[in-house]
Each structure stands twice: as C-alpha cells, then as structure tokens.
Amino acid sequence: MNIRILLILTLLTLTTHASAQVKGLLQLSAIKGDSQPSWQEGGVGLYRYDSDTDGIVLSQGLIDFRADLSSAWSAHGVINAHQDPEPSLGVSQAYLQYKPLTRSNYKWHVRAGGFYPLLSLENPDMGWISPYNYTNSAINSWIGEEVRTLGVEATIKRPGRSFNSKHSFTFVGATFKGNDPAGTLLAWRGFALHDRQTTFNEAIAFAPVASLNTPQLQWQANQVLPFEEVDGRFGYYAGVHWDYLKKSQFRFYYYDNNGDPAALNHSTGQYAWDTRFASAAWLYKFNAKTRLITQVMSGNTAMGEARGVDNDFYSHFILLSHKMAAHRLSVRYDYFEVTDKDDWAFDPNASHGEGITATWRYQLTPQWQLGIEGSALHSHADNRATMGITEKISQQQISLNAQWRF
Amino acid sequence: MKLFSLLLLAFITVKSYAVTVTIADLDQQAVANAVVWLTPLQPLESKVRPNQSFTMSQKDRQFTPHVLVVEQNAEVEFPNLDSIMHHVYSFSKSKSFELKLYREQPKAPITFEQTGVVELGCNIHDWMLGYIVVVDSPFYGITNEQGKLSFDAPSGDYTLNVWHEGFNDISLTESQRVKIADTALQYQLKQQLIPRIMLGVDEFDEY
Secondary structure (H helix, E strand, O other), X not given: OHHHHHHHHHHHHHHHOOOEEEEEEEEEEEEEOEOOOEHHHOOOEOEOOEHHHOEEXXXXXXXXXXXXXXXXXXXXXXXXXXXXXXXXXXXXXXXXXXXXXXXXXXXXXXXXXXXXXXXXXXXXXXXXXXXXXXXXXXXXXXXXXXXXXXXXXXXXXXXHHHHOOOEEEEEEEEEEEOOOOOOHHHHHOOOOEOOOOXXXXXXXXXXXXXXXXXXXXXXXXXXXXXXXXXXXXXXXXXXXXXXXXXXXXXXXXXXXXXXXXXXXXXXXXXXXXXXXXXXXXXXXEOOOOEEEEEEEEEEEEEEOOOOOEEEEXXXXXXXXXXXXXXXXXXXXXXXXXXXXXXXXXXXXXXXXXEEEEEEEEEEOOOOEEEEEEEEEEEEEEHHHHHHOOOOEEEEXXXXXXXXXXX | OHHHHHHHHHHHHOOEEEEEEEEEOOOOOEOOOOEEEEEEOOOOOOOOOOOOEEEOEEEOOEEEOOEEEEEOOEEEEOOEOOOOOEEEEEEOOOOEEEEEEOXXXXXXXXXXXXXXXXXXXXXXXXXXXXXXXXXXXXXXXXXXXXXXXXXXXEOEXXXXXXXXXXXXXXXXXXXXXXXXXXXXXXXXXOOXXXXXXXXXXXXXXXX
C-alpha cells in the first residue's frame, strides 16, 4: 500500500510540472449479468459480472500519465480504480522509456519497468482499453489478467517515412522476471471474456476446483498472483510489426516466461508455470470507416515437477468494426480452448467455448461517450462436474455504458 | 525617416507586375505543391510589411500545412490541435530544434533565421512529415493543382527558385535567372520527381 501512496504522490507532483501529460477515464456501467457467479466471486462464470452485481458499477476508472524527464527519458504509468471483486486502487503499468531523437533513419527506444507486450491490436485506447467492444476478446482478456512484463524491452523501428516506403517494420525483444504463474487461470478456469486488468500485486480468485484438495496439488492456492517471481529465471519475448501504409498492420510475438515448473513459492501457493505462446494479430482497414481485426494465439503451459499439469491452449477472434460519424458498431466472434495433455486424471483441465459480442458506441462529445453491449457465450469445462456444476454452460451479459474522459 | 520616405517614393514609381509562374515537370505536366520564390538581383526598395505570423499545426497526427513557406527571420508557432502530445523535431542544417508539445499548452514560436529547407518529424508519431521552406524574398508561394502561382513583383532581374518535396535531394533547390517584364513565367524542372508516400492515420494507429 505504501508503494501505491508513493506512486500517487509522485503522480500528483508530476501533474503540477509542466512537462507532463495526464489523461483519465471513468466508465460507469449498468449491468444485467448472468446467474452463473463470476470467477471473481469464486464461480465458474466467464463474464466479469453476474446477477449479484446487477446495477451500476464503475467498470473502468483510470489515470494514464506520461512525465517527461528529459528530451529522451519519460516516465509512464496507469493507475486503475476497481470496484470488483473488492474496491481497490492499483497500478497496471509503470515504466521508464528512453527514446532519443536520432538522425538515423532507424528509430529505437527502450522501456524498463512493468508494461504490456504490444501484441494486441484490440487495445490501443488509453490504459490499454479497447475502443471497440467493452468486453475484450478471450485472448486479450487473458493478456490483461495474467500477462505483464516486469523487465526491459528494446525496440528498433524502420519507419516507412525515412525510406519513402509503404512498409514499416518494427522489431521488439524483451527479457523479464516475474510473470511465472501465468497459465494458472487457463488450467483451472479456462479463457474468459472481460475487461478487468490485473494491477501489480493483485490476486485473482477462481472456483474451488476439487483437484486442489489432492496431495499432488495441495500447495497450490485457490488464487493466482500472476506477476509473481517464483523460479528466479529470466523469461523473454520477441515480436515483429509490419505495417503497410497503416492500412494493414500485422504483429507476431513469441513469448516464453521460461518458467521452471518444479519451482514453488510455499508461502503464496504459487508455482512457476512454463508458459509459452505465439500470437499473430492483423488489422486491416477496408476504408476509413470499416476495419477487421483478428488475432490467433496458440501456446502451452505446464506446472509441477513432472509437468503434472500440462495444457495446450488456443484461441482466435474476428472483430469487425464500422464507424459512421459519431457512431461505432463492433461485432466480435471468439473461439477458445484448453487441451489437457497430462495423465493426472484427477485434475481435468480441458475446456472450450465460443462467444459473440456486439457493441454500439455513440460519441456524444469529445469527453462523453455512451454505449450498449450484448454478449453471449457457451463454454464447456471438464472440471465443473467435480464441483457439482454442469460441464456445459451458456451465459449472457448486457451493459449500458457511459464513459467520460479528460 | 527622410531616406525611408524617398525609398517609399521610389518604390511607388517602379512598375509592378502581377506575375503568374507555371511549373512543369520533365513531361511538361503541371507540378502542384512546388515552392517558388523570386530573389531580386538588384537592391530592392525596402518595403515595410506587417509582421506576419505563421503556424505549423499538428492536427489528426499530421503536420498542417504539409509544406509552409516563410520569409527569413519569420516566427512560426506550432499549435497542437490534437488531444495527445507531440514531440516535434528537426535536424536540418538551417534550423535544428525540438519541441515537446502537450495538448492545450502552447510553446513560444520559433524563429527561422537561416534560409533553407527544414524537415519536420515527430519522435512519437514516426509517420509525421512536414517541411518549412525559409526563403530570402517576399515574393514566394506554392503552386496550385494547375502548377500555377501568382504574385506581384516589381520589374527587374531575379533568380527564380523552385523546391519540391519530390526532389532527389530535398536540401537543394533549382534556380534560374529571370527578368520580370511580363506577366507570365514558365519553368520546367530539371529532375524527375519522386512520388512521396503519404499515410492515412487515425487515433488508434499510434499504439
């Protein structure tokens, strides 16, 4: 908590300084949730809200700041206020950036701290939220909750402008600590659809899975601290961006947290999961109004000395968004699955599902935006039966949203 | 003051022409967006002109205008009309500078003391590209879609200077001696123009 207070005080000091940019956003939502309790409440529901949260909620509350320390150095951070599962204030991104002005035709910069790998084309708005659907895709819901880089990232860019070319290329490489338990939710909850980003040091609950009562999994907590360092090893990722006139934008990333699946923090009940994945995202503008965004992710995650829990995971989505004057309509289809590869029959991890999400947003003024969203999904998870819940569930969530930004 | 009045008188007596300059390329096609200026070869009667203010805006993550022509020692403001910040810079010989421009926080204008071509970029939005052409003459302008440009200039001998962003070396200009004794001037470029790539960007393209 002391660190948070310090960060907020630092922010307040910085805002009074002339060379800072502070932006913020508040989003209130009126929710009609599903009867299936959300994972945040220890349920198996895959939406952020459930019928217990029906009513008005603060769905996003964030401050996104950048403070320039010199020509090349800047400090960046995002502070998030959340009402669910408990009222909390946290930091989802905090990093220093070194981006020198250079005469060279190649541009480069380095980031150090806690930040997202830029593998999503769905979340370009402030504080890594989406300007399209309110509820993120299964892929980026998972990135937002279990993936964060606590390390150093270097980027070198070959902008088309410098070469009078229609093509721009960016190469990214990073190494990091932490992020060892990433994969936990995929094993025991599966993919979900939401926009609840995890802040540093936050824990995410999931349903009381029966297999955690077995001797093999007795040390595993019934929650995940996704950014914790467990095994002392460095992870890495590498990415490439290829833009054609900004009309077509392609990103490919390979991520490996290099987790030692045998490593365990007894006091927090967190294992290091050996989690690796490849992600390919593509944005294509048919014209200035209509665009397609699609992303595919495929990976593997395993924990335990003999990789007792060993799962493949896969998801893709297709999002179509059309803007007409102050209106934006976005429709997305998601498919997601987790395949159980290990022979621990007492711990079934397989799950799969699909969802459709439709969102209409209306930009009232530059500050105010109104929107409505409906989302439906059905999912199947093998471990639900052991908790006395039907393996296959269907869910719906409707939200009316008012967003204010400054 | 006396000298000034004399000069002013002299100026009034010199005949002035409304000159139309037409710029064509190697294929005799009209060249739009060419910067043209006439540098007088004879001492020009100094004319008191009002202090002109120039602006190079950043709007929708582009420089607006894309090309700005100013007279030597002109002051140029860089208003940021976007809701995000820009980090404008130039490494050009005639003016090297950087400006961090936060929304709604205007910075003092920049004075361009030396003639030449100033290429502008943004360290945050690396597609942004703009030019400020600093000239040593009050007779300047940019050609329209028909490759034409008009200005009033007193009769006499001049150097006609032309610059275009499609030049092979954008730090160089083409020039030719001309005599203003008529109302029409033609100039054909000596080089093939390189088509410049322009990007259409929107608010979500900087992520």
